[in-house]
Amino acid sequence: MDRKTDIVRLVEAAKTNTEAADELISAYLPFIKAQTEKFLKRPPQEGRDDELSIAMIAFHEAISGYSSLRGSFLHYAGMLIKSRLIDHARKEQRHRHALSLDAPIGEETEGTLLDTIHDPRDHYEEQQREEAFQREIAELSKQLRQYDLCFADVADNCPRQQRTLDACHRALAYAKTQPALLMQLVESRRLPIAKLSEGSQVERKTLERHRKYLVALLLIHTNGYEMIRTHLMSRKRGVEA
Known part of the structure; x- marks a missing residue:
């Protein structure tokens, strides 16, 4: 059985079985984190970034709403995660008056504020x-x-x-x-x-x-x-x- 068919089979089983859904989310947590990292432009950190939880919920939403007419499941899930993260960012921007780390440093300097922050993370x-x-x-x-x-x-x-x-x-x-x-x-x-x-x-x-x-x-x-x-x-x- 090819991988695409296998994923579809797992998704269909997860639609009506909460245990299967939780197992699928756990198995594809690296994918969910990768989509979140792509949006944040840095790895999400557990206990600090609400975006990771939002992405996990969006992945579960993708399981519930997926059909073969939507094409590849992972492509569909990725688009839904991005959409929900954008919605969250817009909501946060409306309710908070914090400076965005994605804002340009200045007219004469390339890059964003995020680029200037030193990343001391211990990868291990x-x-x-x-x-x-x-x-x-x-x-x-x-x-x-x-x-x-x-x-x-x-x-x-x-x-x-x-x-x-x-x-x-x-x-x-x-x-x-x-x-x-x-x-x-x-x-x-x-x-x-x-x-x-x-x-x-x-x-x-x-x-x-x-x-x-x-x-x-x-x-x-x-x-x-x-x-x-x-x-x-x-x-x-x-x-x-």
């Missing part, structure tokens, strides 16, 4: 971080499946407004002080919404609306997913900016 250390990040993703994916969730579910359920995001993190802060609540989540596979709402003073309807996001948040903050946890907190700071 970066490779180790990448492998550790992939292991965390694989382990979290496995654990989420126990709750009938996948990464796409969590991403779609993530709060979009700062006020709602803060409310979810207040519920998280309360849950972290209540080991019994966390144990209840693990044992019953159900989010103890009533107790979370009462203890954190967050409206129950807010917690119910973002149940999938909260389940992932609690699992991440209680199971040693250090790199993913760092990424989430950097995203929270980005929303606050």
Whole structure:
């Protein structure tokens, strides 16, 4: 079976099987990172660049929306990733007043501000971080499946407004002080919404609306997913900016 046919077969299987979709995303993570690097003009860094998460979500979107009429799957996925990253960049530009690293240095000097920044990255250390990040993703994916969730579910359920995001993190802060609540989540596979709402003073309807996001948040903050946890907190700071 040629590679093109094999990819199409895997994509078709991933459309209706969340485990297959997560495995396909994990297998093609180097491709996703390459597309993100092409857009950023530098390698994406886990825990710092939201663009990598956006690219992963776009890849999952490509799985759901692919048909043979769209041509090569990887070409289609690459175009969709680029489109979503452009949308994200435009949104960030509208909501922030930060200087772009892609801006020209000056009229008489070639290059951009990004070109002037020294890159001290230790490539061996970066490779180790990448492998550790992939292991965390694989382990979290496995654990989420126990709750009938996948990464796409969590991403779609993530709060979009700062006020709602803060409310979810207040519920998280309360849950972290209540080991019994966390144990209840693990044992019953159900989010103890009533107790979370009462203890954190967050409206129950807010917690119910973002149940999938909260389940992932609690699992991440209680199971040693250090790199993913760092990424989430950097995203929270980005929303606050």
